[in-house]
Amino acid sequence: LPAIVRTRADLRAVLAGIPRPVGLVPTMGALHGGHRSLLERARRENATVVASLFVNPKQFNNAADLVAYPRTEARDLEMCAATGVDLVFMPAQDEIYPPGFETIVRVPMLGSKLEGEHRPGHFDGVATVVAILFTLAGAERAYFGQKDAQQLLVVRRMARDLGIATEVVACPTVRDPDGLAISSRNVRLTPAQRAAAPVLHRSLRAAEARWAAGERSGEALRAAMRAVLAAEPLADPEYVSVADPATLDELDRLTGAALLSMAVRFGEIRLIDNLPLG
Numbered sequence: 001l002p003a004i005v006r007t008r009a010d011l012r013a014v015l016a017g018i019p020r021p022v023g024l025v026p027t028m029g030a031l032h033g034g035h036r037s038l039l040e041r042a043r044r045e046n047a048t049v050v051a052s053l054f055v056n057p058k059q060f061n062n063a064a065d066l067v068a069y070p071r072t073e074a075r076d077l078e079m080c081a082a083t084g085v086d087l088v089f090m091p092a093q094d095e096i097y098p099p100g101f102e103t104i105v106r107v108p109m110l111g112s113k114l115e116g117e118h119r120p121g122h123f124d125g126v127a128t129v130v131a132i133l134f135t136l137a138g139a140e141r142a143y144f145g146q147k148d149a150q151q152l153l154v155v156r157r158m159a160r161d162l163g164i165a166t167e168v169v170a171c172p173t174v175r176d177p178d179g180l181a182i183s184s185r186n187v188r189l190t191p192a193q194r195a196a197a198p199v200l201h202r203s204l205r206a207a208e209a210r211w212a213a214g215e216r217s218g219e220a221l222r223a224a225m226r227a228v229l230a231a232e233p234l235a236d237p238e239y240v241s242v243a244d245p246a247t248l249d250e251l252d253r254l255t256g257a258a259l260l261s262m263a264v265r266f267g268e269i270r271l272i273d274n275l276p277l278g
Ligand code: PAF
Pocket: 026, 027, 028, 054, 056, 059, 126, 129, 130, 148, 151
């Protein structure tokens, strides 16, 4: 069974004598098949695997979303045990943010586009907590899902800028058989919303097919995604994007790689998905 540590001091003490390399899988708990793939990959590539379970209040721009965020600690620990995690870091809030905490890690350009535009402050919260976790764990590698493509970019830039040596490893999005990207928020969908939710992936695939057929207009690809979304009455699109995968600037014309991405609401539940082109 994995050892559980709850304080910064214990984490440092346990990690001091541990076999290297260390692979870190930062999570907010509510572990699902996507996390499982991160844990399994970390297990294959490292001598020691550390998983962190911490629901980070600073990255929730919406208080109701924080309250509703699923908490499944016992099952999370079972998955950690089943995937061979050595150490689970489960800090209380004031262990991560001690009294008087005031530091903010901000990646202003990458963090303000797309998700950042619709969730103000979200990436400040992500970059801040991941900087703390990276610093505490001192891992050789850390594993993140491609599903949160912008988070990956923000975390990579943060680690490089701050001189943190942890290598950020991107892992493919894990999908249900009908194409819906696995997310902790999927369990909150009603059956009708769940049945409608694969429309995100369908619309990404429709744009990808247009691109494969030679379409290079960003606006035509955005329109292709919007058209598929519009045919699903339960889906309320927040944005669709065809962006430069390095800067996240919207593209008029595609001359190389691009990132298709979107956020779509189903009632209260907001889902995101993306698909890299090229
Ligand atoms: O992707 C997540 O679950 C969170 O954003 C992370 C990286 C664990 C930071 O809280």
